[in-house]
Amino acid sequence: MLLEAKNINKQFAKHKALDDVSISIPENSIFGLLGPNGAGKTTLIRIINQITAPDTGEVLFKGKPLKREDISRIGYLPEERGLYKKMKVGDQSIYLAQLKGLSKSEAKERLKYWFDRMHIMPWWDKKVQELSKGMAQKVQFVTTVLHNPELLIFDEPFSGFDPINTNLIKKEILDLKAKGTTIIFSAHDMPSVEEVCDHIALINNSKVILEGNIHSVKEKYKENNYQISYTGDLGLDEPSIYKTLHTKITDYTTDAVVKIVEGRKNEMLRLLADRVNVKEFKEIIPSMNEVFIKAVEENNALSI
Amino acid sequence: MNKIAIIIGREYFVRVKQKMFLLVTFGAPLLFIGLYAFFFYIMMKEDTTERTIAVINKSELKKPLHSDETTTFEYVDKDALYKDLLEDEKYYAVLELPTDIENTAKGQLYSNKQVPAEVSSDMSNILSDIIRQRKIDKLTNDLQIPELEEKIEATKTKVHLTSVRLKDGEEKKSSSMAATILSVLALGVGFMIFFLVITYGGIVMKGVVEEKSNRIVEVIVSSVKPFQLMIGKIVGIALVGLTQILIWGVLLGIISIVSLYIFGASEMTQMQDMAQQGQQMTQEIGSDINDVIHEAIASIEPGMIIKLIVVGFIYTLLGYVLYASFYAAIGAAADNETDTQQLSLPVTIPLLAAFYIAFNVARNPESSLAFWASIIPFTSPVVMPVRIPFDVPWWELLLSLAILIITIIACIMLAAKIYRIGILMYGKKVNWKELVKWVKYKN
Numbered sequence: 001m002l003l004e005a006k007n008i009n010k011q012f013a014k015h016k017a018l019d020d021v022s023i024s025i026p027e028n029s030i031f032g033l034l035g036p037n038g039a040g041k042t043t044l045i046r047i048i049n050q051i052t053a054p055d056t057g058e059v060l061f062k063g064k065p066l067k068r069e070d071i072s073r074i075g076y077l078p079e080e081r082g083l084y085k086k087m088k089v090g091d092q093s094i095y096l097a098q099l100k101g102l103s104k105s106e107a108k109e110r111l112k113y114w115f116d117r118m119h120i121m122p123w124w125d126k127k128v129q130e131l132s133k134g135m136a137q138k139v140q141f142v143t144t145v146l147h148n149p150e151l152l153i154f155d156e157p158f159s160g161f162d163p164i165n166t167n168l169i170k171k172e173i174l175d176l177k178a179k180g181t182t183i184i185f186s187a188h189d190m191p192s193v194e195e196v197c198d199h200i201a202l203i204n205n206s207k208v209i210l211e212g213n214i215h216s217v218k219e220k221y222k223e224n225n226y227q228i229s230y231t232g233d234l235g236l237d238e239p240s241i242y243k244t245l246h247t248k249i250t251d252y253t254t255d256a257v258v259k260i261v262e263g264r265k266n267e268m269l270r271l272l273a274d275r276v277n278v279k280e281f282k283e284i285i286p287s288m289n290e291v292f293i294k295a296v297e298e299n300n301a302l303s304i
Numbered sequence: 305m306n307k308i309a310i311i312i313g314r315e316y317f318v319r320v321k322q323k324m325f326l327l328v329t330f331g332a333p334l335l336f337i338g339l340y341a342f343f344f345y346i347m348m349k350e351d352t353t354e355r356t357i358a359v360i361n362k363s364e365l366k367k368p369l370h371s372d373e374t375t376t377f378e379y380v381d382k383d384a385l386y387k388d389l390l391e392d393e394k395y396y397a398v399l400e401l402p403t404d405i406e407n408t409a410k411g412q413l414y415s416n417k418q419v420p421a422e423v424s425s426d427m428s429n430i431l432s433d434i435i436r437q438r439k440i441d442k443l444t445n446d447l448q449i450p451e452l453e454e455k456i457e458a459t460k461t462k463v464h465l466t467s468v469r470l471k472d473g474e475e476k477k478s479s480s481m482a483a484t485i486l487s488v489l490a491l492g493v494g495f496m497i498f499f500l501v502i503t504y505g506g507i508v509m510k511g512v513v514e515e516k517s518n519r520i521v522e523v524i525v526s527s528v529k530p531f532q533l534m535i536g537k538i539v540g541i542a543l544v545g546l547t548q549i550l551i552w553g554v555l556l557g558i559i560s561i562v563s564l565y566i567f568g569a570s571e572m573t574q575m576q577d578m579a580q581q582g583q584q585m586t587q588e589i590g591s592d593i594n595d596v597i598h599e600a601i602a603s604i605e606p607g608m609i610i611k612l613i614v615v616g617f618i619y620t621l622l623g624y625v626l627y628a629s630f631y632a633a634i635g636a637a638a639d640n641e642t643d644t645q646q647l648s649l650p651v652t653i654p655l656l657a658a659f660y661i662a663f664n665v666a667r668n669p670e671s672s673l674a675f676w677a678s679i680i681p682f683t684s685p686v687v688m689p690v691r692i693p694f695d696v697p698w699w700e701l702l703l704s705l706a707i708l709i710i711t712i713i714a715c716i717m718l719a720a721k722i723y724r725i726g727i728l729m730y731g732k733k734v735n736w737k738e739l740v741k742w743v744k745y746k747n
Contacts, residue, residue, distance in 0.1 A: 049526045076522075076523070078519075080519045080522050081519055081520070081523055082518040082519030082520045084318075084514075084515075084518060084520055086318070095314050096523065096524075096527070098310045099307055099310060099311075099524065099527035099528055100527050140523075144523075
């Protein structure tokens with residue numbers, strides 16, 4: 001594990017922001033930190049960045065308690081992010097890199113590489129206020145990753161990005177992972193989570209309600225629903241084996257969604273083989289979006 | 305430590321490179337000199353308006369006033385009426401000298417417009433002289449006393465009091481003028497401190513609000529502690545202020561040396577001209593004042609000036625740090641500049657109070673108000689330097705400094721707490737009650 005947060009509690013006045021939160025982030029993974037607005041994600045991220053301290057609990061970085069010096073091994077792109085408007089892009093990037101512990105010459109060299117890569121070299125001497133929002137976002141991304149951190153934390157990285165920049169940054173994130181970086185990724189946009197994340201933790205009402213490998217999480221939320229496609233007549237539902245949820249008859253085939261009783265998949269297959277000509281038989285795995293909504297709704301129902 | 309240096313560097317260079325900084329730093333002294341030169345010009349400008357003054361001379365004086373380049377005196381029929389004469393555009397004014405002017409020493413000057421004081425006083429001076437001379441001549445004639453004029457002159461007496469203070473057994477010459485000059489200087493220093501603290505404190509506040517509203521602050525505090533950012537900002541901006549003061553000092557030095565060379569000579573001759581043109585009386589007063597000022601300046605101890613500058617400098621820095629920490633906390637708590645105005649009022653009030661107390665203290669340096677205001681840390685940075693010329697006991701100075709420094713440490717710690725929470729808090733309307741709550745938060 002690259003990073004472990006253990007039993008983190010954080011109280012703000014009357015509001016409990018984090019309630020006994022524990023997460024483990026495997027090395028070289030992309031870890032999706034999910035949850036509705038106000039669930040406590042940003043607080044947890046700020047604790048990992050040592051911007052705020054937890055009331056109780058501890059954060060381990062490579063098995064050792066997180067220290068102040070570890071800050072240079074972490075790169076953080078906050079949700080509320082910006083740049084000095086009146087400062088030149090180049091100067092500003094060097095400044096932010098120096099604060100992360102890079103020397104001026106080292107920072108310049110690396111910035112050149114990244115600015116070329118992102119095609120933003122011509123903006124070096126421009127003031128930030130002259131840049132468009134998309135351009136500024138590229139600069140922010142570069143300054144976040146410049147010091148080659150072992151852990152990168154992106155809080156809502158795509159909010160406000162256009163689709164082209166979103167894709168570009170997504171590619172860069174996957175590229176960074178390929179180079180061995182571990183990434184914490186907080187987002188609302190579930191398709192991108194599904195696309196890039198290996199692990200997720202879902203926080204709702206200050207608690208972790210779901211955690212694990214993205215496939216196992218989805219497995220957990222599947223409902224034994226299957227998509228089947230066939231020709232012929234299947235006849236009436238066999239309640240001991242399956243129930244039809246939905247049928248659509250076209251000119252050639254019948255498309256149906258059925259719920260198969262737990263452990264009776266083979267009987268179902270036999271039944272299908274006996275009665276109809278099967279074209280397609282596929283288990284329906286819920287999307288992360290569905291998992292998210294279902295998990296949060298279930299959890300909310302429990303707490304009421 | 306290294307990171308604080310990087311922050312200080314940014315805060316400093318970004319501001320020093322700004323056009324506004326250059327404009328104010330180099331423009332303010334120029335503006336000051338321009339204004340000074342303008343007033344000097346106005347004062348020194350000779351009156352070149354040509355005027356014709358009709359004189360209705362009913363007295364025995366024989367054409368006492370003589371025309372010069374600008375003023376023409378026309379002696380008209382002594383039965384003429386001033387009203388008739390004034391209807392004539394030609395006459396600027398009508399001077400009527402009554403028959404008994406030698407006894408009453410009273411005449412009338414009629415005009416449509418207000419006559420400049422200079423013009424009427426010139427005439428009255430000349431008339432007074434003539435009448436005085438006639439009286440002396442008459443007396444000399446009547447009493448047969450030789451050199452009466454010189455004897456009368458010799459009776460004029462003016463007693464000078466040179467005050468000598470005993471200090472540590474040594475005699476020290478001083479004059480009340482010296483005290484006045486010193487207290488004006490000290491008040492100047494006090495005002496300067498007030499001005500610098502409020503200006504540069506405001507710059508700190510603006511800087512914090514800017515970082516917050518730019519949304520860059522969270523990026524920065526993921527690399528450095530909020531405390532480091534706050535201290536770096538306060539120190540960086542202090543260095544900007546020091547640079548400005550240094551430039552002003554050097555510029556004023558250069559300008560005063562240059563102006564002494566260029567304008568010094570001509571100014572002197574003009575002054576002398578004026579003195580010669582003027583009356584014996586004014587000349588005497590003039591030289592008296594000059595003497596007193598020279599004496600006063602001579603009696604100011606250079607040590608006192610240095611002490612004033614050193615103490616003023618220390619209090620400027622400490623006062624700035626104290627108030628800058630408040631302003632930083634307020635900037636962090638506010639979402640935008642409009643919010644800061646409301647929140648900063650309770651901080652500006654003691655500073656303003658100190659400014660007004662300073663005026664009182666300059667006149668009344670031994671009062672208990674002076675004592676307390678120079679001990680209480682929220683007013684002492686402005687008030688204590690004003691007291692310096694009046695021999696503040698060392699223990700009072702040290703006590704004031706000690707209390708100020710302790711307060712600064714406590715206030716920076718409080719400000720840092722508010723700052724740390726405030727910079728990451730968006731969209732919340734913060735009041736003072738809320739700030740107190742933040743101070744109570746742990747970490």
